[in-house]
Amino acid sequence: MPQPGPLSLNTVTVRERWDLAACIEGCARYGIPGISPWRDKVAEMGLARAARRIRDAGLVVTGLCRGGLFPAADAAGRRRAIEDNRRAIEEAHALDAACLVVIGGGLPPGSKDLPGARAMLRDGLHAVLDEARAAGVTLALEPLHPMTCADRSVLTTLAQALDLCDELGAGVGVAVDVYHVWWDPDLARQMARAQGRIAAFHVCDWLVPTTDLVFDRGMPGDGVIDIPRIRAMAEAAGYKGFVEFELLSRRWWAEDPETVLRIVKQRHLTAC
Amino acid sequence: MPQPGPLSLNTVTVRERWDLAACIEGCARYGIPGISPWRDKVAEMGLARAARRIRDAGLVVTGLCRGGLFPAADAAGRRRAIEDNRRAIEEAHALDAACLVVIGGGLPPGSKDLPGARAMLRDGLHAVLDEARAAGVTLALEPLHPMTCADRSVLTTLAQALDLCDELGAGVGVAVDVYHVWWDPDLARQMARAQGRIAAFHVCDWLVPTTDLVFDRGMPGDGVIDIPRIRAMAEAAGYKGFVEFELLSRRWWAEDPETVLRIVKQRHLTAC
Numbered sequence: 173m174p175q176p177g178p179l180s181l182n183t184v185t186v187r188e189r190w191d192l193a194a195c196i197e198g199c200a201r202y203g204i205p206g207i208s209p210w211r212d213k214v215a216e217m218g219l220a221r222a223a224r225r226i227r228d229a230g231l232v233v234t235g236l237c238r239g240g241l242f243p244a245a246d247a248a249g250r251r252r253a254i255e256d257n258r259r260a261i262e263e264a265h266a267l268d269a270a271c272l273v274v275i276g277g278g279l280p281p282g283s284k285d286l287p288g289a290r291a292m293l294r295d296g297l298h299a300v301l302d303e304a305r306a307a308g309v310t311l312a313l314e315p316l317h318p319m320t321c322a323d324r325s326v327l328t329t330l331a332q333a334l335d336l337c338d339e340l341g342a343g344v345g346v347a348v349d350v351y352h353v354w355w356d357p358d359l360a361r362q363m364a365r366a367q368g369r370i371a372a373f374h375v376c377d378w379l380v381p382t383t384d385l386v387f388d389r390g391m392p393g394d395g396v397i398d399i400p401r402i403r404a405m406a407e408a409a410g411y412k413g414f415v416e417f418e419l420l421s422r423r424w425w426a427e428d429p430e431t432v433l434r435i436v437k438q439r440h441l442t443a444c
Numbered sequence: 445m446p447q448p449g450p451l452s453l454n455t456v457t458v459r460e461r462w463d464l465a466a467c468i469e470g471c472a473r474y475g476i477p478g479i480s481p482w483r484d485k486v487a488e489m490g491l492a493r494a495a496r497r498i499r500d501a502g503l504v505v506t507g508l509c510r511g512g513l514f515p516a517a518d519a520a521g522r523r524r525a526i527e528d529n530r531r532a533i534e535e536a537h538a539l540d541a542a543c544l545v546v547i548g549g550g551l552p553p554g555s556k557d558l559p560g561a562r563a564m565l566r567d568g569l570h571a572v573l574d575e576a577r578a579a580g581v582t583l584a585l586e587p588l589h590p591m592t593c594a595d596r597s598v599l600t601t602l603a604q605a606l607d608l609c610d611e612l613g614a615g616v617g618v619a620v621d622v623y624h625v626w627w628d629p630d631l632a633r634q635m636a637r638a639q640g641r642i643a644a645f646h647v648c649d650w651l652v653p654t655t656d657l658v659f660d661r662g663m664p665g666d667g668v669i670d671i672p673r674i675r676a677m678a679e680a681a682g683y684k685g686f687v688e689f690e691l692l693s694r695r696w697w698a699e700d701p702e703t704v705l706r707i708v709k710q711r712h713l714t715a716c
Binding site for chain 1: 551555556557558562589590591593594595600601603604607626627628629630650652653654657667668669670
């Protein structure tokens with residue numbers, strides 16, 4: 173099996189202790205060539221300054237996190253979400269990001285209308301597609317684990333993401349996070365179907381037991397996901413890009429980021 | 445929309461405070477015509493006695509929980525699982541159960557081989573199929589929520605369960621629990637495909653937030669699942685049976701079972 177693609181650090185992995193400046197500096201210091209910032213960290217530093225600092229450090233922006241989140245309880249809320257995605261597209265463009273990572277968003281508060289929320293996601297994507305194409309920003313649809321369906325992501329499977337890609341056409345791809353898709357009995361077939369459309373590849377691990385539905389992701393190697401198997405599927409589907417470490421984890425947030433980055437560097441080579 | 449099918453109580457809903465005798469008596473007292481016992485509660489009472497008491501109370505056994513759990517770390521473990529399923533089939537027969545509910549089981553300890561575990565599930569089903577047919581016991585394959593894939597169920601979607609049904613043929617069906625399938629973008633299509641093969645219909649609700657991956661299921665009406673929508677799909681697929689309340693919930697286990705059954709009776713009519 174070939175070595176994994178180059179390493180990228182998603183800034184959420186060390187979000188509690190490092191601002192974007194520290195992340196950029198950390199990547200440079202540890203020889204991590206890619207970075208994937210979250211929008212709040214970019215805003216904190218200022219967009220133009222963030223773009224310049226990242227460029228000066230020679231880092232590739234493997235994605236900007238994150239757009240999407242289109243479902244809302246009323247038309248005004250849906251308009252605000254679309255406006256916010258337009259800003260996210262501009263930011264991704266300014267950062268020269270490989271993609272804007274797009275998540276579905278959950279059900280609007282009080283709603284049980286899952287097909288309705290999925291229609292809002294679809295409508296929202298249609299509404300911003302022209303801007304994304306004009307800016308040259310790929311919208312990377314990231315299905316999240318079905319356990320987040322109610323409150324974070326009505327986009328729950330790779331098949332559903334690829335159906336949206338089929339419908340939307342050029343300028344749209346998928347972000348595959350092993351944590352969100354590893355359980356899927358249809359995974360091999362859908363990964364093959366994703367040929368040429370994988371815009372990002374994220375890793376973390378499924379811990380046994382998992383004690384929180386959002387903030388208990390594991391370090392690759394500490395859980396039960398056969399990450400190399402899924403990476404091989406991505407490569408067979410033409411993906412040659414970065415391996416992005418994205419951990420939302422109270423356990424790892426409590427660690428010294430120097431320790432986290434040292435272990436990330438090791439696990440990139442031994443567990444991916 | 446027609447009224448929901450008759451009510452059945454899965455004994456796990458009150459497992460912390462009531463033994464099987466109390467459940468049978470409770471069903472009779474509250475006018476609940478169906479019961480679905482777990483095997484440990486049956487064993488506690490004794491199989492013959494349990495069968496007689498349930499029959500004497502005039503209750504329909506809508507399912508016996510549960511068989512399956514075939515993946516194991518070695519051949520001896522897999523043989524033990526198959527033997528245990530043979531006993532479960534005998535018990536389901538003795539209880540005149542409408543089905544034996546079969547769950548997948550998780551990855552064997554230490555394993556990351558998900559396709560391998562799925563093959564063990566398939567092999568285990570093939571191994572006990574003749575006995576099930578001879579006993580007239582329907583094996584009801586119940587996909588569990590993908591968040592249980594690592595440690596409880598490598599059977600994660602209705603599509604996967606129906607693929608197994610297609611392969612195994614007569615004597616095998618599916619158990620649809622709204623909690624486990626509600627998030628599935630492919631649900632409507634798979635429910636239609638399940639035509640004539642739905643052996644059981646279970647309800648509980650998805651709470652926001654959900655604080656535990658196993659023991660935080662909600663009472664129908666307290667969460668975000670559009671249960672009547674999924675029930676309509678089941679009925680369109682020919683299901684005319686019971687609506688079984690199965691809550692694994694620390695919150696409801698802490699309640700007086702009299703309160704639980706009173707609320708179950710109400711929610712059966714107002715939330716299903």
